[in-house]
Amino acid sequence: MGRAVTVATCALNQWTLDFEGNLERICRSIDIAKSRGARYRLGPELEICGYGCSDHYYESDTLLHSFQVLAKLLESPSAQDIVCDVGMPVLHRNVRYNCRVIFLNKKILLIRPKISLANAGNYRELRWFTPWNKTRHVEEYFLPRIIQEVTGQETVPFGDAVLATKDTCLGTEICEELWAPNSPHIEMGLDGVEIFTNSSGSHHVLRKAHTRVDLVNSATAKNGGIYILANQKGCDGDRLYYDGCAMISMNGETVAQGSQFSLDDVEVLVATLDLEDVRSYRAEISSRNLAASKVKPYPRVKVNFALSCCDDVAVPTCMPIQWRHHSPEEEISLGPACWLWDYLRRSKQAGFLLPLSGGIDSSATACIVYSMCHQVCLAVKNGNADVLADARRIVNDETYVPEDPREFCKRIFTTCYMASENSSQDTCNRAKLLAEQIGSYHINLNIDAAVKAIVGIFSMVTGRTPRFSVYGGSSRENLALQNVQARIRMVLAYLFAQLTLWTRGMPGGLLVLGSANVDESLRGYLTKYDCSSADINPIGGISKTDLKNFIQYCIENFQLTALRSIMSATPTAELEPLMDGQVAQTDEADMGMTYAELSIYGKLRKIAKAGPYSMFCKLINMWKEICTPREVASKVKHFFRMYSINRHKMTTLTPSYHAENYSPDDNRFDLRPFLYNTTWSWQFRCIDKQVNAL
Numbered sequence: 001m002g003r004a005v006t007v008a009t010c011a012l013n014q015w016t017l018d019f020e021g022n023l024e025r026i027c028r029s030i031d032i033a034k035s036r037g038a039r040y041r042l043g044p045e046l047e048i049c050g051y052g053c054s055d056h057y058y059e060s061d062t063l064l065h066s067f068q069v070l071a072k073l074l075e076s077p078s079a080q081d082i083v084c085d086v087g088m089p090v091l092h093r094n095v096r097y098n099c100r101v102i103f104l105n106k107k108i109l110l111i112r113p114k115i116s117l118a119n120a121g122n123y124r125e126l127r128w129f130t131p132w133n134k135t136r137h138v139e140e141y142f143l144p145r146i147i148q149e150v151t152g153q154e155t156v157p158f159g160d161a162v163l164a165t166k167d168t169c170l171g172t173e174i175c176e177e178l179w180a181p182n183s184p185h186i187e188m189g190l191d192g193v194e195i196f197t198n199s200s201g202s203h204h205v206l207r208k209a210h211t212r213v214d215l216v217n218s219a220t221a222k223n224g225g226i227y228i229l230a231n232q233k234g235c236d237g238d239r240l241y242y243d244g245c246a247m248i249s250m251n252g253e254t255v256a257q258g259s260q261f262s263l264d265d266v267e268v269l270v271a272t273l274d275l276e277d278v279r280s281y282r283a284e285i286s287s288r289n290l291a292a293s294k295v296k297p298y299p300r301v302k303v304n305f306a307l308s309c310c311d312d313v314a315v316p317t318c319m320p321i322q323w324r325h326h327s328p329e330e331e332i333s334l335g336p337a338c339w340l341w342d343y344l345r346r347s348k349q350a351g352f353l354l355p356l357s358g359g360i361d362s363s364a365t366a367c368i369v370y371s372m373c374h375q376v377c378l379a380v381k382n383g384n385a386d387v388l389a390d391a392r393r394i395v396n397d398e399t400y401v402p403e404d405p406r407e408f409c410k411r412i413f414t415t416c417y418m419a420s421e422n423s424s425q426d427t428c429n430r431a432k433l434l435a436e437q438i439g440s441y442h443i444n445l446n447i448d449a450a451v452k453a454i455v456g457i458f459s460m461v462t463g464r465t466p467r468f469s470v471y472g473g474s475s476r477e478n479l480a481l482q483n484v485q486a487r488i489r490m491v492l493a494y495l496f497a498q499l500t501l502w503t504r505g506m507p508g509g510l511l512v513l514g515s516a517n518v519d520e521s522l523r524g525y526l527t528k529y530d531c532s533s534a535d536i537n538p539i540g541g542i543s544k545t546d547l548k549n550f551i552q553y554c555i556e557n558f559q560l561t562a563l564r565s566i567m568s569a570t571p572t573a574e575l576e577p578l579m580d581g582q583v584a585q586t587d588e589a590d591m592g593m594t595y596a597e598l599s600i601y602g603k604l605r606k607i608a609k610a611g612p613y614s615m616f617c618k619l620i621n622m623w624k625e626i627c628t629p630r631e632v633a634s635k636v637k638h639f640f641r642m643y644s645i646n647r648h649k650m651t652t653l654t655p656s657y658h659a660e661n662y663s664p665d666d667n668r669f670d671l672r673p674f675l676y677n678t679t680w681s682w683q684f685r686c687i688d689k690q691v692n693a694l
Helices: 019-035 051-058 060-075 145-151 184-190 209-221 275-283 286-292 328-347 360-381 385-395 405-412 425-438 448-462 475-503 518-523 544-557 562-568 587-591 595-606 612-622 629-652 681-693
Strands: 004-012 040-042 083-092 095-104 107-113 138-142 155-159 162-164 169-174 195-200 226-234 247-250 253-257 266-274 300-302 352-355 413-419 441-446
Touching (some): 004 019, 004 195, 004 247, 019 040, 019 060, 040 195, 051 060, 060 083, 060 095, 060 145, 083 138, 083 195, 107 145, 169 184, 184 195, 184 286, 195 209, 209 226, 209 247, 209 253, 226 328, 266 275, 275 286, 328 385, 328 544, 352 360, 352 475, 360 413, 360 425, 360 544, 360 562, 385 405, 405 413, 413 425, 413 475, 425 441, 425 562, 448 475, 518 595, 587 595, 595 612, 595 629, 612 629, 629 681
Parallel strands (some): 040 083, 107 155, 162 300, 169 195, 195 226
Antiparallel strands (some): 004 266, 095 107, 138 155, 226 247
């Protein structure tokens, strides 16, 4: 009697439309699973073509190449004597579905289309796919000729069915179906399915991992069973970082945990579990058994194969473990660092350039690059040949071995302090000291000559010379003079990114890093086309509060003592004249609100879906100990006025690592107009009416 089943799941760093690389990683995962005794292997959602194909799903080429890869997998010696479960798009009766293709020994057992599509936040699956709404219904799918030639099959089952092997029954869920209120695993479990599988394309958000883990464990806590989750990992071509966390759970407890952040392109989890533990767990849940007696049965695809061996009494099985979650500071240190590494190696550039101002935001960005260098050195030390090969190509040295993060940082990271007459010596010193401690190649330059040249052209043409407000100028003049400095820094950043390595006799160019945080973007406290305009931004989805905590984490874990003075300094843009050699301008005074307040506004606006009136109603209770209703009204009006005036800046926001659910990213996450009636007359009148009533 077979009872110990050995199953494998994986986290793969797939890349959109990289069919060759995706095939290689899938094959490698199957090889590892088989070498560790697994009889079933589960992969991430849409792993063959890569999850983030977006409008490429419309192209027939994407479907064609996916089937070509599937044919290679079916023929592969690696994929014999193991049930393989892979993801790809499939066109059935001229309708495109997000599918799992499950096969064994060159025969396709079932094509299972996704039932619940993800269509919120960053997800747009309903744009490209149609959900399978025929529950417990199976149709014939006519295979394309390139697959028929391999399998000898003309048609295969397509639809909502489960697999019945010699020893157990498996049912499939795909990503969003786990999160749905009517998840398929509920009724599948009542119908006797013992193993549930879930292939995901789930991205990282700060403080989200525990939600996914809790959902997986709760799926089998009430109903019993084994739950296997696979996930994409890495940057597959856009703003998202898919954070792995492959896992296997049984009867409500985790038995195998994959890493959330790692530079390994292929990670495979294998667990051996006792089916009798599932059966005995279910036996005493009388409410479950009563419900099971009334459930409508699923179509079963019979499979002449077992996931267990006949004589397995002595086979050791896996025991429950305690899931170890990262702190938010660790997540910031690791997630964006892994995303940067993927972007660097896949863009085939030679490193990064960062305008380092000596403030918290640019310093946090520098620390993330330094953390990336740590991860690269650690991966090479642990024998990761892929990372070593990538590092050698990036630095253009076939014998190079990255061992010291500071030394590797020197090769691939350039920091640049761009001083003006409005810059203080303190920020210059702080930037220089941090650069020394992380090991970056550091440049000091002064932009005054360029600023004077540009203002001089304006004066020559118009006959007028703008002045800062401290010298009697208007607010328009004051802002324009600040913007000139900021925009010149952007131009110089790109010039140095293109030619710095040339001056050092090294090949290649550098990616420019931006460092505007999520709160500044929301408020629009940045100059359009300044240093916030870069190639990518690792902190664009992270709040100022979280960045401060991350800086403290870096002080303690990386021993970067230069960060202490950066932490204690008042945030400032340093674009207005100094007063007696000291900075007079501060961010929070300029914005008319604190960063803590901005964070609250952002969460209420996006996550709580609050307009001006609803935000006011929530904040009069949240802030009743510190503000009067009239003060709350004034703050809310000021925020919405500034937000709407500056919303146009979001249309050109640098692609940023997505880390917060209140991100104002205009690209596809936070879809809003960028031309508002900034008086908000009706909304503000409702607030005023409520203030008077109170």
